[in-house]
Amino acid sequence: MVNWLVSLPKPVGIMACNDDRSQHVSDACQAANISVPNNVAIIGVDNDEMICCLANPGRALDQFERNAKSWFRFDAKAIETCLEAGGIEFRDLDHVAFYWDVRKGVWSFLFHVLRHFPKSLAYFDHQPGIYGRFRSLPKLIRKKYGWNGEFHFLDHHRNHIASSFWPSPFPDAAALTVDGTGEWETSVMARVHGDGRIEILRSSRYPHSVGKLWETVTQYLGFRPNSGEGKVMGLAPYGRPTFVDDFRRILESDGEGRIRLDLSYFDFHYGRSRKYSKKFIERFGPAREPESEMQERFEDVAYALQTVTEERLLEMAHVLHGLTDCPRLAMAGGVSRKT
Numbered sequence: 611m612v613n614w615l616v617s618l619p620k621p622v623g624i625m626a627c628n629d630d631r632s633q634h635v636s637d638a639c640q641a642a643n644i645s646v647p648n649n650v651a652i653i654g655v656d657n658d659e660m661i662c663c664l665a666n667p668g669r670a671l672d673q674f675e676r677n678a679k680s681w682f683r684f685d686a687k688a689i690e691t692c693l694e695a696g697g698i699e700f701r702d703l704d705h706v707a708f709y710w711d712v713r714k715g716v717w718s719f720l721f722h723v724l725r726h727f728p729k730s731l732a733y734f735d736h737q738p739g740i741y742g743r744f745r746s747l748p749k750l751i752r753k754k755y756g757w758n759g760e761f762h763f764l765d766h767h768r769n770h771i772a773s774s775f776w777p778s779p780f781p782d783a784a785a786l787t788v789d790g791t792g793e794w795e796t797s798v799m800a801r802v803h804g805d806g807r808i809e810i811l812r813s814s815r816y817p818h819s820v821g822k823l824w825e826t827v828t829q830y831l832g833f834r835p836n837s838g839e840g841k842v843m844g845l846a847p848y849g850r851p852t853f854v855d856d857f858r859r860i861l862e863s864d865g866e867g868r869i870r871l872d873l874s875y876f877d878f879h880y881g882r883s884r885k886y887s888k889k890f891i892e893r894f895g896p897a898r899e900p901e902s903e904m905q906e907r908f909e910d911v912a913y914a915l916q917t918v919t920e921e922r923l924l925e926m927a928h929v930l931h932g933l934t935d936c937p938r939l940a941m942a943g944g945v946s947r948k949t
């Protein structure tokens with residue numbers, strides 16, 4: 611593929627049959643030192659399932675899943691279907707909230723890039739475009755629907771907490787969210803008071819992220835990150851505890867509910883498409899090719915990941931219980947669904 615890409619007249623656009631294939635094209639461009647998207651622009655045509663939920667505080671009204679072209683794309687169809695399900699028009703809305711605080715996200719992104727400069731320059735191949743898309747949402751919505759209400763960019767982990775607490779029957783709760791990354795935080799412990807006020811108690815920060823560890827291992831095992839994590843969960847029970855101690859060292863805890871990754875095993879925090887480092891391969895062997903034969907050591911890696919994730923999250927829950935003395939726990943974030 612590298613030779614073929616080099617032979618193409620530039621600039622050129624390539625439409626890949628799916629996102630996996632577009633990732634291969636992107637990797638080949640990187641190997642051939644071809645600038646993406648300046649010389650080769652790539653479009654993949656599928657992605658994760660997008661889950662839409664229309665809810666009133668305290669009571670979920672309707673929930674459905676549909677395929678979305680991209681998790682970050684402004685998907686008017688999904689919004690319209692949601693509103694239709696609730697029997698409301700866009701003009702009935704006073705407020706629209708987005709699950710990400712773009713300003714906070716940009717500052718933490720720049721700080722991270724500077725901290726890991728120059729290796730982190732790979733981020734500029736894709737990340738700024740995402741912030742631009744987020745930023746353009748209010749304008750797109752106002753233009754499309756002739757809407758004049760208030761638009762809010764909200765803190766990601768506070769949104770996660772709200773998503774688990776408000777549909778619950780709890781009068782107040784301890785809240786734990788664990789995911790890939792918010793604008794800055796990757797896990798948050800909080801207390802939600804009876805009046806709905808969210809008090810953040812403790813957090814872990816990017817790149818120290820259980821979710822990023824899952825994305826990395828998912829890719830290493832030959833599945834698509836942010837999509838194939840369920841397959842890794844399914845693989846875990848077939849494994850043996852060969853690598854559990856390794857993963858306890860890779861995903862450390864400070865004993866107070868914060869986690870730390872041993873970053874020497876990773877490359878994702880430099881913005882590279884291959885998320886694991888050379889050291890990861892040296893310890894666990896070459897990565898599995900997508901669709902290739904499954905081997906025992908891959909099952910053992912999945913087992914270790916699942917086991918240590920459960921250990922760390924249970925520890926977080928214990929610490930949070932100690933901090934809040936609250937018997938009600940609201941959990942949210944992608945990693946919370948893995949335990």
Ligand SMILES: [Fe+2]
Pocket residue numbers: 766770789790791792943944
């Ligand atoms: Fe999240």
